[in-house]
Amino acid sequence: MRTGEILLEEIPGPFDLQSTVESGQTYLWRREDGMMFEDSELYGGDAWYYTVLPASYTGEDAEVIKVRQLDEVLEWRSTFDADNALRELLRLEDDLERIERELPGHDVVEQAFDRFRGMRLVKDPVFPCLISFICSAQMRVERIQKMQEEIAESFGSSAEFDGETYYSFPDPLELSEASEDDLRDCGLGYRAPYVESTAKKIASGDHHPLDASSLDYKEARDHMKQFTGVGDKVADCVLLFSLGFLEAVPLDTWIRTSIEEHFPECDAGSYEKTSELIRQELGGDLAGYAQTYVFLHLRTS
DNA sequence: AGCCAGGCAAGTG
């Protein structure tokens, strides 16, 4: 077992672990005591969170990372040296002070920043991110997380840590062995065939979601939409929460409602046009940051 | 009991 600390005064701007991993932008982290936002709101505590990286992330084994935030440090324990991985997964290099400064001043955005100061975007491993957002259609956050747990336990590989067994999210090849019925048993409902098709497409080597990284934003979105179960909204989520396209603004039900209330002039009907208008309104290259703050603010108020 | 949840695919006009 390895352990370590990341000094928070050494990263640019504030950081808040709870709002980052419980914000609904990732379904791949768990609080060790099983509680989440809905139970505790912002409790300001020092709970341990964990995630299990798939083997494809390091190229070797599945790795368990546990992390908690104390006053001025991020303390971690892991099956491997998790320092670099944590900095990447939690986007600790983002200059959050500059980002907040550069975003245009709108009441709802500023309220969200005040309430969840230190929330950062995440950078999830791309395959679990893609599958989890395919599962997210017409589903509540808590249930999406549960579906990912079921998938991991059924098809992922196990890792021992602290005397307990953890399951990583399966790699494409592992998940490609799942039948539609297997996936329905994980509670996916009508999303099961979408996940089956996408896993098999990636496992066959035809298309990989990572290939979108080298494209510009709009091409990247089209690339993602080749996968069954991926439309405009899910494509934007994967680009934003895994591939670092910070200009992506997923238009979900919460954001659409918010646009009607606060930015009616941006409501252009189609996803494409509305997305482009709200992106400009929310700060262009960093609009995804503003989107995620507003989403969290609205979803929990 | 009925409604709804971070939508999407497939089918029309």
Added chain:
DNA sequence: CACTTGCATGGC
């Protein structure tokens, strides 16, 4: 294109 419909599941 823009618009409609069906879709599994579980919590409230």
